Amino acid sequence: MKYLRLLIGILLVLMVTTAAGQSDSLRVTADYHNLPFLVFIKKASDELNVRFFYPADSVPDIRMKVLQPPADLLQVLRVNLEPAGFFVSMDRNGNVFVNRGQAIATRLPDNFFSLSQKSPADTERNTSPAGSEKDFLRTNNEYIARTFTIGNRKAGARYASAAIGGQALSFNDSTPLPGATLYIEELQRGAVSGEDGSYQLEVPKGKYTVVVRSIGYEESWFKVEVLSAGDLDFYLLKKVFLMETVEISSEAEHNVKSVQMGMEKLSLKDIKEIPTVLGERDIIRVALLLPGVQSVGEGAAGFNVRGSPADQNLFVIGGIPVYNTSHLFGFFSAFNPDIVSDFTLYKSSIPAQYGGRLSSIFDIKPLQGNREKFAARGGISPITARIMAEGPVIKDKLSYMAGFRSTYSDWVLNFIDVPEIKNSSGNFGDAALNLYYNLNNKNQIKIFGYYSYDQSRLAAKVDNSYQNAGAALSWFHSLSAKHSFDASLVYSSYTFSEDNYEYFISAYRDNYQLEHQQASLNFLYQPTDAHTLRYGATTILYNIDRGNHLPLNDASLVTPVDLGTEKGLESALFVSDEWKATPLLTLAGGLRYNHFAALGPSTVFQYTNGAPKIPENITDTLFYNNNQISQTYQGLDLRLAATYLLNENISIKAGFNNLHQYIFMLSNTIAISPVDKWQLSNSNIEPMRGEQYSLGIYTNLARQLYEFSVEGYYKKVHNLVEYRDGAELVVNQYPEQDVLQGKLDAWGIEVMLRKPYGKLNGWINYTWSNTSVLVDNKITGEQNNFGIAYPANYDKPHAVNLVVNYKISKRISFSGNVVYATGRPITYPTSIYYQDGQKILNYSLRNEYRIPDYFRTDISLKVEGNLRKRKWLHGAWIFSVYNLTGRKNAYSVYFKNEEGSINSYKLSIFAVPIFSVTYDFKLGNYAD
């Protein structure tokens, strides 16, 4: 693991520090007593100005005892950690290193300098190393050295130059370093060490800067004063590969102190541990274990956050919006877990820099390539093979990360003894590339590209394919230490096509394309510690080709229909501030002005005022030229949030936001299907508006070992777009004639208890929620469900998720989850009648019934390969069982007229326990 690598991430900095550490002044008080390790070090790093480096994957699972406060920090750490096998060391700059097995030397051995200065007989020439301590040299790499003195003035008085010699040695194990170069900057000459690491050099007396380099070791600067002939050995530190900093983020206390509400952030580690379906790890399935996140059923694409339809979520990976997030019709998500660094789900306080969706932002951060060395990992599951490689192109400057995943066979289909399926096939894949160029401290450039595809063929009758493709270019520029901006250009496209050759004379091809082009400029300004100001602008140009309905071949009699195009420009300006008003009160406020223009070319119908939008009521037809504005909408989004700390461990948070959404998905199926189309607002379909109020209590329990929160919300959506009952979908040229706009009300309470770290970690949450949809246009008299409010398809009043991870040993970890939810609402027929000899079911009130409750348990066991240090490949086996109890959870219950008799059935998607084995591998050893 890369985090572990950092543990050795010691800079050469410390080469010459002495015993005079600053730890003497670091005292921990009684407040620190009995805190879990992570909380302890978080508090210490906040209050004592120290930074901790520790192995992220084997955090000591202990509570820190401060028995006689106030006590010395280092002492406390050692007393607590050493019995557990951890070593603690600290350098003079306040960096504390905690690691297992071997202490990290933060200063040279006490006799280091006396050893290195093989002094000639005249003892007077020896100067104490401590004597020149003030003489630090700061280079642009921030390596600090001190001045070494060779010889003494007296001995050198008679000579203009002096012969110096010595060895270049490894600091780590004192082995000689042959072929090391010594270069004296001032003289522009140097020497190369011999087989035994020794060197000889004749130099004029004076002060020099000596640069010593050796392959595999850190380049080091030494300030040397040559007074007379003498010896000096140079010790070099082995090169260590530093990845991202393991400074502790403030996440441990975010729960209570941050002003964010309804935000869930999970890292690669969290994703990795959760059991899989058919061996595929899936971040969307992990998200479904969070409170307030539901889906209509197993294998359904997307999810529903706090009562909103799936199209009210914005999925962004590396800045690229993704319009179809699923593989294989929703079974797997389109994001390769190997390329994901972490993801954040905003479900109530959506920051002002985001907009355009009412319900949530699902922001996926891809891994940034390793800037120091090449690394790779991958895996094989029953469904896919995947690989991710990363490394530097120019060390420390330009790095890449590339990931690929593909179904390597559709052998799954061969298991099925149905002839129809033997003519079927399906495959999918995705790829991502992340380039990161660190121009300098002030400028960084990132290029991210993403592609995913799906293809399937059913029974030699229907071919489906769809693709997401996108690229994002962003430039981060720091204007000053407090002021920076991020400028980005984003392109994303989603296309699908369907070939249907079920009946040859009506064989057709449908296609669709959405293009998203975006330019954004986001500023971050922190004038004081109390304010975090963000402001910026975004503009998105949507180009939608609603596609063509075309004859598939010459035999087809289908008349081609062009469904037309749509174009729209969505722009926004935003400003927000997070203000720590008092130590106890933090306020956040934001404004986001958004504007949408529906652009030509287009043909727009005008309908009789107050009458249903049906062909009979068309009063006029307007034609718009390319880029001519046919309709504009605007709105002002407000984001408000406040956190009040009742005490160190309890806070109350409240938030309000309202949002506007100008693009929505047309779907009349319960689950999102791969042929559902995104559609823009226009003159005849108004944009959706939403408001959400939330209020919560956040607390850290048991000395911050647990996080507990209760959050309630009330949400309202206006102009919700619903299909009119019975709309014709295959060829709908004028969508406004097929939709009705209504409203949605959702409210709920989410209770979450989480143990974020330790050998045993995980969470349990309970959500009580309610979602109600009403489509009843009083003006036109149009309504769905007789104008009566009905629960949304994904309305599941009670939901409980339990996630448990347990690290049995360094090599074996167990994890499991248990999911319970009320059955989703469903519409059953209420009566039957006869028409021309056929029985017909009469459905009445929508979603009046519920399918049986859902319950599922999954477990997995991960077994890491051996822990040998020297190996080129480390592997891990993951055994998982999905739906351990084999409960036949209902996906749907339905009635069918089968040759005249009405039968009812229950369909379960995963009706048996599914066992799968996945093999994951990476280059290097366990720790890498």
Place this chain on the structure above:
Amino acid sequence: MRTKHLTIAIWFFLVVVMVACEESFDPQLKPSTQRLLVVDGMITNEPPPYTVQLSYSSDLKNPMLIPATEFQVWVQDDQGTVIPFTQMWPGTYSSAADGPAGIPGRTYRLMLTSFDGRQYVSAPETLPLPVAIESVDYQIETIEPDNLPYSLTGLQFYLTTQPASTDSTYFVWQLTEAYKYQADFKLNYLYSGGLQLVFNTDSLRTCYKSQLVEELYLFDASRQSVPQVVDFPLNFVSTETRAFTFRYSLLVRQFSITATAFDFYRLVQEQNNSAGQLFTRQPFQIKGNITAVDVADETVLGLFMAASITEKRVFVDRPLQYFEWHYPQCDVYDYDAYKFIWTYPPESWPLLVTRGPNGLALPSTFCIDCRQQGGTLEKPDFWEDE
């Protein structure tokens, strides 16, 4: 004809078949007390009488036709012609056999008035022109049904029409199948306390059965460059069932209907086919074309259709090369039952006795009397033997 969502859904369904599971399930419906008026009426280009069936919807668990008898019924066309209907049977209203016939191109409305003054009216429906059926063909095909462990060989019927006029592009087909079949055993004796020899041993053996195929067949040719139906797949009848013992006949009645009526059937079909799929649709109450005149929100179910009908009947003999049978056959003679024939009470007389290789046997009536399987002994008028 399925729509695209459905086919995808099937595909998906099959992918997960190894783990997916469909089982019978009773969802405990609340008893429905709601009785909605149902209209099932049609005027056609065929000679009168025409029929309008009025009924009330019934409970799903206990389906029945509840006749609505309290109405006065008439149809009016756009030229003012009124066709009165009289109740011939409870809920069944018929026009006079010598009344006016439906004329393609004319627009008709159904009017209903109940004795207590409730009034209902249909949307105006224009009778489309008839479209001639060019052929009803078949091909021998083998299918592998999901619910059977073996494949089935049989006849797949296809229909081709002549090109239609542009306003007759919506089709619904009603199929009636008829077949001739035999009981497995001959009738040798009748037993009514004593044996009575039967001379015509085949007297109860050959039957004819005619039944509606309860499946919707519909097609919309309105989006085609040529409004013609070519080789449209109709029903599949296995040669391995009793229906194909000897000879099979298919009557195709083709209704050219209006867009309104087609929409109704399309939705019924989509709702039925989409049930149980991954991408199942939101079901809803399908509205027909009847509205209550005074009560705006009263729901009336069903349709009044104006349809042009053409029909074609075909006969097919059992293809000799396919001999596999997959239906219950009487191949074991029940000699033991015959030994105890004296124990049967007189109410069950006469008992049908057959002669097996080892003597007399008393099999199930089903094996001797073909009528037990739903057919009649009388040869229907339309039946043609080769």
